[in-house]
Amino acid sequence: MDFNALNKNLETIIQQKSMLADMDYSDETYDDAEEKLHEFEDDFLENYGEYLEDILEDLYEQHSPTLDVLSPIAYIARNYSPLEETEAGQQYSFKPQDAVQFEVQKAPKMDARLVFIPNPVRLLLVLDKKEVSELWRLSEDKQPK
16 A cells, blocks of 8 residues: 555645635536535545554544544545645644544543544544544555655
């Protein structure tokens, strides 16, 4: 598996979603841009879906065994904002409400959200819109360069 490509494909989806978020539905190019996003998502799932589903299943088993794992695409936030450019690549922020809801067995009353972010690819858990912890990241030998 090409882990650099996984990172790049995730970032492409994020950029396409951000572009769509900035467009008005009446824009004549909106439908084409939305179709392109769906193509990127389909390719992403075809190439990395099984790998990411295995990771998600392990995390759900640890933190919320009664919930069903969603498609890996669901864990990409609705919108991201670019932050700084680092040695690892463009860093992004997101609004917790744009991430998928999750239930943490040990903290059932907290608003918990899961989200993938790139550079490096990792899965973050956000609790009550402020406490962020990294649940998973590509191992060091599989980091994008």
